[in-house]
Amino acid sequence: MYLAGGFAGGSGQIEERESAAYWLSADVGITRYYLNSSMAQLVIKNNRNFKIRVDSITWNDHGELVAGGGSSVILEPGQNAQVNVTGLSCSSSTYRMQLLVRYTDTTYGTTYSFYGEKPLVGQCMGSSPISTPECSSDPECGANSTTCDSYCNGNQNCTYPSDPATCQRTCSGGKCIDCLPSCGSATCTSCGTMSISCPAAYCNGNQNCTYPPSASCDAPCSGGACTNCTPNCSATCADCPTGQICQDGQCITVPTCGTDCVFGGNGICNVSCSEDCSNFRLACDDISQNVKVCTNSTGGTANPPLNNYVNCCNGAIINCGINTTSCPSPYCNGNQNCTYPPNASCNIPCSGGNCTDCFPPCIATCTTCPSGRVCQNGQCLTCLSNCTWGDSTCHSQCSGLGGCTTFRAACDGQPLNARRCSNSTGGILGSPLRYYINGCCGGQIRYCGGSRVCTQTTPTTITCV
Numbered sequence: 001m002y003l004a005g006g007f008a009g010g011s012g013q014i015e016e017r018e019s020a021a022y023w024l025s026a027d028v029g030i031t032r033y034y035l036n037s038s039m040a041q042l043v044i045k046n047n048r049n050f051k052i053r054v055d056s057i058t059w060n061d062h063g064e065l066v067a068g069g070g071s072s073v074i075l076e077p078g079q080n081a082q083v084n085v086t087g088l089s090c091s092s093s094t095y096r097m098q099l100l101v102r103y104t105d106t107t108y109g110t111t112y113s114f115y116g117e118k119p120l121v122g123q124c125m126g127s128s129p130i131s132t133p134e135c136s137s138d139p140e141c142g143a144n145s146t147t148c149d150s151y152c153n154g155n156q157n158c159t160y161p162s163d164p165a166t167c168q169r170t171c172s173g174g175k176c177i178d179c180l181p182s183c184g185s186a187t188c189t190s191c192g193t194m195s196i197s198c199p200a201a202y203c204n205g206n207q208n209c210t211y212p213p214s215a216s217c218d219a220p221c222s223g224g225a226c227t228n229c230t231p232n233c234s235a236t237c238a239d240c241p242t243g244q245i246c247q248d249g250q251c252i253t254v255p256t257c258g259t260d261c262v263f264g265g266n267g268i269c270n271v272s273c274s275e276d277c278s279n280f281r282l283a284c285d286d287i288s289q290n291v292k293v294c295t296n297s298t299g300g301t302a303n304p305p306l307n308n309y310v311n312c313c314n315g316a317i318i319n320c321g322i323n324t325t326s327c328p329s330p331y332c333n334g335n336q337n338c339t340y341p342p343n344a345s346c347n348i349p350c351s352g353g354n355c356t357d358c359f360p361p362c363i364a365t366c367t368t369c370p371s372g373r374v375c376q377n378g379q380c381l382t383c384l385s386n387c388t389w390g391d392s393t394c395h396s397q398c399s400g401l402g403g404c405t406t407f408r409a410a411c412d413g414q415p416l417n418a419r420r421c422s423n424s425t426g427g428i429l430g431s432p433l434r435y436y437i438n439g440c441c442g443g444q445i446r447y448c449g450g451s452r453v454c455t456q457t458t459p460t461t462i463t464c465v
Helices: 011-025
Strands: 028-035 039-046 052-058 064-066 073-075 080-086 094-097 100-105 111-115 120-123 143-146 151-153 156-159 165-168 170-172 175-177 187-190 193-197 202-204 207-210 214-218 236-239 244-247 250-253 292-295 308-311 322-326 331-333 336-339 343-347 365-368 373-376 379-382 420-422 435-438 444-447 454-458 461-464
Touching (some): 028 052, 039 073, 073 151, 202 244, 420 454
Antiparallel strands (some): 039 080, 052 073, 052 100, 143 165, 151 156, 156 187, 170 175, 193 214, 207 236, 244 250, 331 336, 420 435, 454 461
């Protein structure tokens, strides 16, 4: 069997390669083919994007398509199938056939036909056989094989006895002779039906709507395999007789409303009784008597969250109350001063007919401290020229503010006028420290001299040793 696109060699084989390349991509592609003196065996492929039925493949009005016992084959987009074409044969060493293909769109019934832009070219396997190196027995020649893809025929799934089909090449006159593998006859079986139980009856206004007990559909075949279908349960609706109403999928005699807001004492609150009773609560419609439900301030359910509850059908509306909490102290966020209100509150919500709980949110308002001031401990403090904010402690935040121009980093957090060991720039990076600040926060930087090192004897005094 020829494999489309698998040729190389001289001019004749080049024509075979071009032929195979064309038929590989035709509307109805031929991906593999084998011809002898009695018939042709083809593997065809649907290259269209819709489901088709291949009706005939002929040459000069010769050729009868045989596939799975039928005279046509149905292919999904991209699906392959092996077919035999009786009457399409060859007698010389090579063949060159201008094929006519007819196929039908199975959805819309449109029929198409086309002549191949290139003939089907190959070597006749029943005349001048392709020989292999010399042989002395059949087993040396090996076997030919071909795929036998399953296919669909309506809602039947058709499969061949084996896949692939093989045949033993024979040794004749010391040469191997090709054979024609046969897929045999396909066995087609129905994909069957799928069934579901239908829902219970229901009411549509005052119509009673009923379903049949079950629904079914024929499972379709697609791509050579049975797939699924969805049974459709269709309801039949009919108006209830005069004097009856539809309730729970049944037509029943119209009950009367009592002062307790229920129909005929069935214990279910009903909004249609609101004119026959006082203070009916809309949230109780279709709810059993004496069951607690959550409501808004008017007894309905609009505009949640709901912060009230009632005892159905017409009980008093009771509010769940308010939770209150004290808010934290102010804090700093960088140079922003963030303050809370004194307290926060929230309305306690209702859930499942019961009051639950809520957690009041304390939300801070943050404002940037004015120019020349820094935020510390929840306050905007003013920096003085001595680099403190009036607390006799040096603060690095005051550097460059309020007249503080010579702040020494080694003084940060230290008492005003303290003497501190430092490096040559007034910081504390590096070791050992051979300088000291003669009075924080911005005093002069002095050198201990020679190889002497500054030692911090107390938080405010130093010694150069």
